[in-house]
Amino acid sequence: MAANTADFDEFYNATHRRVLHQMYAMTGNLADAQECTQEAYARAWQRWKTVSQASSPEAWIRTVAWRIAASRWRKAKNGVTALVKHGVPDHSPSPDPDHVALVTALKQIPESQRQAIVLHHLVGMSVDDIARETGAPTGTIKARLSRGRAALAQLLTDTGDTAGLPAAGGELS
């Protein structure tokens, strides 16, 4: 048992910052990323014997964290009515405007495209690996990546933030 605890803690310490970063990119919200990532580790501990033997425990964490985030959004959509309604969202200036533009753009594309974009361009996964992790066909992943890139390029162009993003297109491998 002690060995399991040590293994888990070592795994947590080695991976949590990376997963937090990825979840931030996927959710566009630091608080959501914090909560979903921690919750995913809690669930991993509950079945650590199995998770630790998975081919990629980190992928397990990432997938579960993503599903928690998606579940929260759906619950929020279905159940929560904010008591205080605000006007146009205040896109508060961030220390880095480039980050604000990117996060804002990411939040405007469909969640499946956002997930594929992050897994491919941040995590560095191949289309085949993303397909395995998400359970979607490779053709679907390619389409999500292509459409997501096109949408991001357009959104970032619209905000005047091209920042080195050329027009979308091209084949994905």
Add this chain to the structure above:
Amino acid sequence: MSDNLDDSLSRRLSSLESDVAGISLPGPAAARRRAAQRTRHQLTGGVLAGVAAVALGVFAVSPPDFVASPDPAGSPSDSPTPTAVPTTPTQSPSPSTPPVEPSPDPSSGESPGGGEDGGSDSPTVPAGALLTVDDVENDTSEAWAEVDAGASGLPCVPDIPGDAAAVAYESPYDSHIEQFVDPADGAAEARLEELRDELTGCAESGGDFHLIQVWSLSGVGDAGYLLVWNGPPTTPDTQTYVTASLVRTGDFVSAVFHGGPGQDYNAPAQPRLAVLAIERLCGALGTECPTTPEQERLFPEPTGDLDGWLTTDDLAEAGLEALTDGGQVLDSGDEGGPTGYGYVAFTRDPLADGAELLEQRQYGDPMDPGGPILIQERATFADAEGARAHYAELVFEANQFSQPGDVIESTGDVSVPGYEAATWRAEGSGEFASVFVYGAAVSENVVTVVYYGVDQVDVPPEQMQQLLERAAQRIGG
């Protein structure tokens, strides 16, 4: 062209790392505590099969199918279908059967129907007292077939008592349901306790056996228990999970065992099979029995309220009546304990500001593990002056905090003799907006923060402010 786009996206996504550089998670021990606070439950074979088709090595987080209630079925007692006559119990113990004290075995050669026409002094089990295949199909949404009773192979399930009537069903996903109704002339109460002790003893026998939950059940028959455990057989991906629904009424004890291969899952034991069983049994006896279950967790034992921390009554005053399960306190001295506040807007590091101790406690809903939680953290300083200085910086930085797309507003602050408190509300925008409410307070030499991700139940500003004041009052009295 495509390479440029790839490079640009990768570079820009990577640069987001600087946004999380100052953010800390509560740590591995906090994750373990969060997990330990929960109960767990099985993921049935049916769900497992569905998951396998899409998950490819990644496990599902959807609830088990028998947690989601199917469409209400008619009262089982309304059904004219008589209970199938059970077969003679099989006497061969599973190799995985743990060291349970074997039940006496007077049943060999007894006619099908067990106690229904047995010759002992015990009261006989009336016809129609057992679950039917329709009962279990309506409850689980799986297709079931009747099989020989006593041969489920589920860990810790005892042999069928000699005077008992029994029935068993099996689903295509290797799930099993086995029930016996045991006549216990004048000793049903003792028999129920004996059965519970036998099952918990087995589930706590070590090795691959783990007791997961024990609940007392009232409002169903005279009394009852729900127990969940796991044990062998195991595979690299699964273990065998069993839920026992034990209820007694009059001179009878009903035991229903539902189990099969599965993976851990967060859910409380459900009382539906206990209710179905008591409806069947009481219908057959021609008696009226209560069927409005209320359950109280006995294991893992709830921690209860702790001095210096928010109480469950405090949370109820804030509208969070469901968060009745306060966990154990985890502190910065524990290996893997909290190293900073666990909410993003609290950017000030209490330990760097001189706190001698940082502690954390979580509050959740025992009936909704994995659901919303409220977290309270307390930073203890050497003196009140240090705490006040940290609080001032903490509030200042929380007031400056922003993140793209969120609207953050200060929702109140108070300064009275004895304590200060402040609260905020962060609302995201768009289709996937999330809402967090959070606050900080200081009293004596302790600074406390409270945060809650709104999920179904909101906490309005005035109630959040009241909650933070309660937190402060709990510190200083």
